[in-house]
Structure formats: C-alpha cells, structure tokens
Amino acid sequence: MNLLLDTHTLLWWLGGDRRLGRRAAAFIAEPRNLVWVSAATAWEIVIKVALGRLDLGEPPEKCLPREIERSHFRPLPITVEHALEVAALPHHHTDPFDRLLIAQARREGMKMVTSDPAFEAYGVSILSARA
Template sequence: MSDPVNAVLVSAASIWEIEITRALGRLDAGDADFVAELKVNDFGELPVRAAHASIAAQLPSHHTDPFDRMLIAQVQAEGLVCVTVDPIFDAYGVATLW
C-alpha cells in the first residue's frame, strides 16, 4: 500500500464469502484470482482476528449474516469506513461509503 492514509483494505471475510458463493455456483467469476487482484490493485489485506470474532458475536441481532457481522466488527474494531450499499450497516452505526 503506497498511501496508508487512503489505503483500501479487503477483509479476508470478503474473499471467503466470494469463494464460497462461487463454489456453490451462485457467482460466475470465471477463473478470477481475487487474492492476486489484491496485489495488482495495491489493496491491503485485513485479516480476521480473534478480537473481531468476539465483537461479531456480541453485536445486536439486527442482522444474522455472519460475513456482514464480521465486516461490521472489523470496521468497529479498526476504526475503518466500509464500502457498501447495504443499509443494514447503518443499524450498527458504522461509517459507510457508497
């Protein structure tokens, strides 16, 4: 990441969700290598940490999607802005962009 102030981080949870969705046949992404694309686009990786899992488990039950809950926990824990159009993120008071 050449500019840490404007860094784009991609959660491991997002890659996990994409790959599961593709494996189930619900996403036609061809042979795209999303991990390689992180490097090509100078995106950083946001790992899933134990603290994130703990926060995700304690979130209010506005939403039950485990991937979204992990992203919300990561945004809260790391003080990040989440790029999403999903209005459910507003219920958790996290900063969003889109």
C-alpha cells in the same frame, strides 16, 4: 482514510460494474486512502463460487490474490478480537459475513464501503458504494 470493502463492492470494483458510484470509485482509487479486503470477503466469494452462485471466469484462489495486489488493496485477517466483537453486535442483520465485516470496521476504525443499508444500524461509518 481506511476503507473496508464489502464483498459486493470489491466485486463491482474488480468487474468494472457501473453500480459502483463515481464518488465511491474515486475514494477507492485515491492513493492516500488505505483500502482493505477482509479474509471474510475472500471466504464469502469462495463459497459463492463453490455453490455456483458466482462466476469469476477463473478460480478465486488464482484471481483474487492477483487482483487485490493489482489494485493495491491490503488484506485484513480475521482476529480473535474481530470474532468477539461479532458477539457484541445486536442482531439487526443476520448475514454472518456482513456481521464480521461490521465488527472489523468497528474494531479497526474503518469506513465501510457498501450499498447495504443494514450496516447503518451498527453505528459504523459508511461510504455508499453507489455514491
């Protein structure tokens, strides 16, 4: 199964946050599943750190690549097709990072791991991050 992590899901996983449900954590840890982290997620994290809204304890350019590799996650680049898919989405959700993640999940046939109920309006397959 191909899983695409929402930004908060990645942060919960990396931080050992108890909000990440056992079922979701088991799916992420399952070696047969391919777990993807979008470039949009890295971009969102970098912006939050720069604005002082997130503290990772060290610069994101240092810890994110290391932790993504350590977790055996795969990077998902942003393509032109992903950007064009965003334009085709209805405007149920206004967060540009989430809209790009939704577009990527739809385009690539991935299951989103998120706790954001707004994703459901887009017909994307979801695994609750709290489950």
